[in-house]
Amino acid sequence: MAAGLAVMLAGCGTAASTSASAKNHPVTITFDAMEYSAAANKFFPKFAQEFEKLHPNIKVKVRVINWAAGQQVLNTEIGGGNPPDVAIIGTRWLPGYVKDGLIQPLTSFMTPSFAHEFYSAALNSVKYNGVQYSLPEAMSVRLLIYNKNLFKKAGIAGPPKTWTQLAADAIAIHKKTGQSGYALVGSQVETSLDYWYTMWGFGGNILKGTKGTANSPADVKALQFLVNLIHSGGTQPSVTASTRSGLEPVFASGKIGMMIDGPWLVPLALANKIPIGVANIPSQPGVAAANPAITDSFVMFKNSHEKASWEFAKFMFTKSVRAYFDKAEGMLPTMSLDGSEPYFRNSPEFSPYLKALAGSTRFEPVVPGFQSVSLAYTNAVEAAYSGALSPQAALNQAEPKVTAALKK
Amino acid sequence: MYLLPAIALIGLAVGYPIVHIVEMAFGNVNTFGTIMGPNGFQNFIGLWQSGFPIVIRNTAVWTLGILIPTVVLSMALAYSLSLPIRLQPLFRTLSIVPWAIPLTIVAIWGSMAFNALYGQVNTVLLDLHLISHRVGWLATGKTSLPVMILIGIWVSVPFTTLTLLGGIQAIPRDILEASSIDGARGFERFARIVVPLIRNSLQLVVLINLAYIFNSFPIIWVMTQGGPAYSSATVTTFVYQLAFTDGQFGFAGAAALLAFLVLIGVALGYVALYRKSEGSLL
Structure with a gap:
């Protein structure tokens, strides 16, 4: 017992002296x-x-x-x-x-x-x-990636410059090829950003100073535009069950005409031998175009x-x-x-x-509470896409939540 | 005296989380989960405004929508499996297969099968001309909740069937023989003789399934995350989302406390009801 204790003590002593002798901590x-x-x-x-x-x-x-x-x-x-x-x-x-x-x-x-x-x-x-x-x-940067095969089959010359044109092209692709025209994210965290692409193109903004502007006329117009696009068959079916990462492989397999996404989608599509083009994100006439960046x-x-x-x-x-x-x-x-x-x-x-x-690029505003701002938008946009609320009603509900989140 | 360590351990493991939930429900909790001070009923008000009424409705639909069909179906299955039919062992084995698959895998399989773009369900229904266009099953709560309830029933039936089958097999043979000599046949024998005699097993499966389904998380979380806009969320997924996606620990604590009270209330009520009517399980 005593011997064992001595050995243990000796062991401790050695360890302590080694660490103490090390000059660099x-x-x-x-x-x-x-x-x-x-x-x-x-x-x-x-x-x-x-x-x-x-x-x-x-x-x-x-x-x-x-x-x-x-x-x-x-x-x-x-x-x-x-x-x-x-x-x-x-x-x-x-x-x-x-x-x-x-x-x-x-x-x-x-x-x-x-x-x-x-x-x-x-x-x-x-x-x-x-x-x-x-x-x-x-x-x-997020840009509009389009499937040249589907564009050709639908008789479309080049990528759309305005959202109105994008809607017409998307519907044409669906009618002439049977595939989906535009990939719209309507589920989970990236729903808000995917909606902002359109909202910015309609001249809307997320906030003005410390106040939310979720229900500004431009916002409502943009959301109504996307809801109309869903109803006229311009998007993939089941928008509110579609996440970005879920849509990417579908686009890369050639089943969607257009999708707004980052550079990583390009090699996925090319690996499947899908000829693609990359263009600026559309904006409505009179609205300065800027590509969103993260x-x-x-x-x-x-x-x-x-x-x-x-x-x-x-x-x-x-x-x-x-x-x-x-x-x-x-x-x-x-x-x-x-x-x-x-x-x-x-x-x-x-x-x-x-x-x-x-x-010209546009980054998300770096402000406190932005996560909650995004969540308020996601809920409103999901409610509008699924038909639970009208675009105006959904954004009216989001607006006080956005403003409250910014004040926190 | 010998029970003291056990009581202390149970007190810590069960009691502490409950106390903490109460603290959170009435506290001002920051995004890191730290309680900064009292907050009165503010969390409950905030919870209500965040869409909790829809969530309560969904939870009731989800729980009863799975519980009732599961018990009815399992009764029928258990009774069938207790009859001396050919290949009985094979059917018994097959009936527990869904139970052996992890819930998450079932849910992933479900979200693929019901996917609007490439799901097999749409393909089969289109081929049979039962639908005219691809249906977004998981795109609204109106369709996703029934789909997930079906899957919930599919995974709940095996356990329930096995438990009830155990109950049926425990019925003394002479009672069954006596009843058949007295002329009890088919459904009558099932309803008048078997069901009253497996009352204990029935109580057990109802109570266990009730708590299990109410608290079930993986199917909904994997298939829809409670979306769009909480239209398919139940209390369990909602609490998780509030706390860990939205950083609203106070709201989450309030919701968890309400859910806990409801579940305890239902369980106690259920037990009291059965004690009254001679049930002896608990």
Whole structure:
């Protein structure tokens, strides 16, 4: 017994003296990454390993989280007093986290030369209240992708420039080919964004200052237009059971004439030998056209390992990491990636999107409560698509919810 | 005294969540689930305005819509399987197959079969000229709820049948023989002799199914997520959505508390009813 105790004590002594003699204090930082696709489960840990090789004193614990559960997981971690040190988040969540005092502003860390490596539109899209709280992680522009086969069969010369024309084309495709004309998302979280494509094209806005404008005449007109399109057979059947990720394979198999989506849909369609074209999103006459763009945010939570966290952040925004990520996930570069530029410029999947990025774009507003704003829209739009409420009544219900969410 | 550890464990495991739900229902809860202070009845008012009345109606339709057909069908099946028919073991095995498939897989299969664009259900109905165009089964609560109820019945029947079959097999043979000597035949024998004698099993399946169906989550969540606009949501999916999609933990706590009270009330009422009429199970 006594001997055993002595051995144990001796063991403790050795361990303690070893750690004390180590001059470098190793730190462990946690990184909450999002699962853009199945590949993310491999490449995010791989990036972390490469980083650890370069920085032997920093260990990175990677958690790859499903996007759908992302905010829930993060909130649970924060609520339990265990937030990550660095994380990828939806830019929609950023203002809320900033208001709760959780996010470290990057102003003091960023050197002008580092900032200069980013495209300014990308960098500006993840600012909140004019402060750089995050780095632009993944950027996509949404454009109108159309099936040239179906267009030809329906006798349509080129992509529509206005929504009125899009409706006529969509109905023609359905009548002449029997396939669906326009892919409309009407189920779950992306319903709101998919509706905003049209709403913006009709001259509507999500908010004006701190007030919601969900039931403005332009909004009601846009929603009525889409409801009419559903009833006249211009969309796929069963709109309110269709998610974006559910529609993508249907479009890629050649059964839908037009769909608004990001660059990742292009290779899916090309893999099935579907000839496609990519065009700007339509807008009504007199309304300035702008293609919607989305960026995710790479943030540093306030923590006690700021130096190590920032080292890791810088590593994640080196050219090799960026190029690997963008190619793997079909995202647009947020940094000027000299070496791989021709790849992006010449690929059929990226080139129209890169061109669109140089033109007029529109990002979602970065305001607190945007998640609730989006939810209010989703519920209203779903109610109108399914016929439960008229467009006017549905948007009238949404408007006070939007305004209340913005005030929170 | 020996029971103390067990009581403490049960108290912690069952009691604490209930206390926490009450705290949340009457508290001002932030998006991280932390209670910031009292909030009176504000959560209940907010819950009501978020579409809770539709959800209550859906929950009643969902629960009774599955429970009643399940019990009736299972009774018929259990009785048939108890009769000395040919290939009886084969039929008994087949009847438990739906039970062996995980609910999530059943739900994924259901959402594919009832998909408007490529689902087999539309294809078959179109070929039989029973419908003229593809129907969006899951696109409105009016059609998706009945579809999901059908699937719910399909997965609830096996367990219920097995339990009732056990009840029927426990009936002493001499009673059945005596009744047939006295001239009890067919449906009469079933209604007058068998049903009263398996009252205990019946109570059990009604109570277990009631709680199970009321709380059921996977079928609805996988097939429609309660949408569009909550038209196919039940209390369970609604609570999940409020808490984890919308970040409204206070509303979710209020809804969970109401659901808990209703379920406890129904269960106690049911037990009391059966105690009165000589039921002896609980």
